[in-house]
Amino acid sequence: MRIDVIDTVAGFDAVCGNWDQVYRDDPDAQHFLSWTWLRDFLGHRGRWFVLALREREPGAPYVAFLPLRLLTKLDDQNGLFYDEIVMGGNYSADYTGFIVMPGYEQKAIAGFAAYLKQQNWTHLRLEHFSGPPERREKMILALQGPLVMFRDNAPTSHDDIDNTICPVVSLPARWDDYLEQKMSSQTRQKLRRFLRKLDGDEGYRITMATPETIDRDLTILFDFWRTRWTERKGPERTERLINSTREMLMDCFKSGTLDVPVFWFGEQPLGALANIIDHPKKTILFYITGRDENWKTPSPGLMLHGYCIHRAIEDGFRFYDFLRGNEPYKYVFGADERRISYTLFRTRDGRNLGGVLHPRSVKYVYEQALEMYRKGEKGKAEIVFTQVLQSSPGHVGAEFGLANLLFDRGKLTEALAAYQSLLERTAEPLPIALRLGDTQLALKLYEDAAVTFHRIGEQAPHVVQARYKEGVALIATRRLTQAETVLAEIQDIHTDDPVAIPYTELASVALERLRQHNAALAADEQIPEGMMGLPGKRGGEKRRPRMH
Template structure:
């Protein structure tokens, strides 16, 4: 392989111009998650990423794109001084775990090294990469390039715990090792005896949009008492999913799994699939059917169906919710990488970011749950009102709509 050429593409126009090469690179790397696809990034930039500038560090071999690192740059005023912050594109507010360098399998290590070396030369006040895989090839190079830099404070910490389930042993073994195998069988039989019981999987592009709306409706009902959920309440987040679902469905990577009883959808799971990996992203269920354990049964059926499809890894993504460990037998961690420049404004900005996270944890530890729910309802209502008044960036929604136009 010849020496790699590195260039930095900035701005929305440059990002959009990369689409064809990006998709070819994504297709060449079968282990890449849907979170690293062009479609995911485009939907994010058009909604949540508005106000930030795409910064794509590209590695090319004889002109061919063989690696890229997708970042987003925002500038914030601190003490009257602008602070430039670089973070992963496609992560903020949508919980995309495992973002990393997207590289061709044949040159992953040299492409990663060259990209990070170029990144280290950029005039960055704060580099904050949340959700980097613990086995990422970036870690070693980041430590070499930034860990010994006297002009930057470099830190590495655990970010999220991500439970997962290895399905290679087969359904019967997976069920036997779950927390409630006999209860699952009994609850499934009870539900199956009711009128209209049906397990549905929706993957078709023409049906995925309606399935998403059912998911959002059930998610709202589930979290109504708490004023909605941080995961799916904001208008920008909903707009993001309404864009990304049709786009990824066209590529066969979206899957909705529903449980219907007595003429209506009572529980639904929203996830992504590629190769032998499934990522469970979001859930919703009808709280009036909670005593029938519709969410628990739908989870078991989802895992069984994944086994039947040949999935080897069922990934619950970030979060240590108890329901995940009804089934999960292991967990991975993602990491937070932070490099802070020497300017006082940059250090103050980074300290404020850390302080806010610490305060939020402290409040959750000492404030009664009922009071927390009231505070969350107030905050989420305020955020919804603020976002509804803000403009969004016009980007193409899906490949199918572009063709229709």
């Protein structure tokens, strides 16, 4: 068997038909592992990848897919970053895991586990993991080893709700059979009475979202949900959850896999549901609800779920899935239980396998080091630049960052050597050459600095900083005529670059002083004290080095 890695939208699009076939043939596949749902969800996220298993023969179709994502976090104790591999659908999917053609499960588990054990991670989270119980046990057996330990990681609930249980209603072919087989006589009578109100003239109605009403209907739902949960979850987390959930549900609506029924009394909304539709598996997945907490009867929840179950049976659906959580009200509708699992694998030493960053996280961690440097957190930045360099030897950006730290600490000789080494092997020499020239000036290697800045000026004539510093170096070497020419040329450069403007002003001041000096020489006058010195440092000279 062979594992390919899919990590681009184009690559994901290319396997659409193959994915759909595996999804249809896997009896344990759930909607959050469908190509349609993942295509939109992963499109909003970075550093995702899919392990795709196939036979080794060229052109063989894939027989299993495991979608994953990489998260990278900072360990505040040691200042190092570490990686977590999580399921592709976390943290919006109620079901995760992999899909596989019948007869290939053991090969898929062996292949996926072998690949994952070669990756660099500290945590591997199999959360919301769906499928038969033995699938989890086989994954544990394949992944455990001397470097890795595991434990159950099921979430806790404030209300003693077990989120490893997903209540699911198996739907018969007829509505009357459902009422007789799944509901108590009291609930059956109540639901029939409530649903008759929709056909009467009492002002009750249920609408289904359309392209014209979807924004309104989701706003109704989330306004109710916000009222119910803000106190417990806090305003910031509540809004973050609403925004991410709304984005996901809108993607579902655009793909034709979302129903949003709203229950009304006249023009007053009383409640709303968001139900995801899995057409291939003939399943309705109840995702989220919001209702008027002050309205007691008829119960918005009973009305909406009863209406949707009735509609699902009429449309030939086989399951009504209440998803995670064994809240008591779900069992009123005749639900059975399906289990999911939460397993955390963790390295025994608390660091990434292999002792280095995952290759997919190097760019992210480097960007975090840059941000630390910009904030003045230079000790932290040094640790992270070093970690990047250890994980990706020869990383020019990390070496440049460490060289700048040497310069900042006054270790000019070491910084000079570092910049010279970098300059010989980089495709973007300008930032490094500028810092090399600065270091040469600081070491009073004025001839070398003049050459360095002159070369920059030849390659990038509009970089005012380099032209000005070339003039400074020329003054220091007493080549005053050349210095005057360079500084005068700067006056002809027109720019609104905020980095360049201070150097333009400095060049103007230096040019005026230089001309006064030359005029004094011509008149055989006494040269004012300080005239031959370097122009005073201000403005751009105090800027922290730019890092690219």
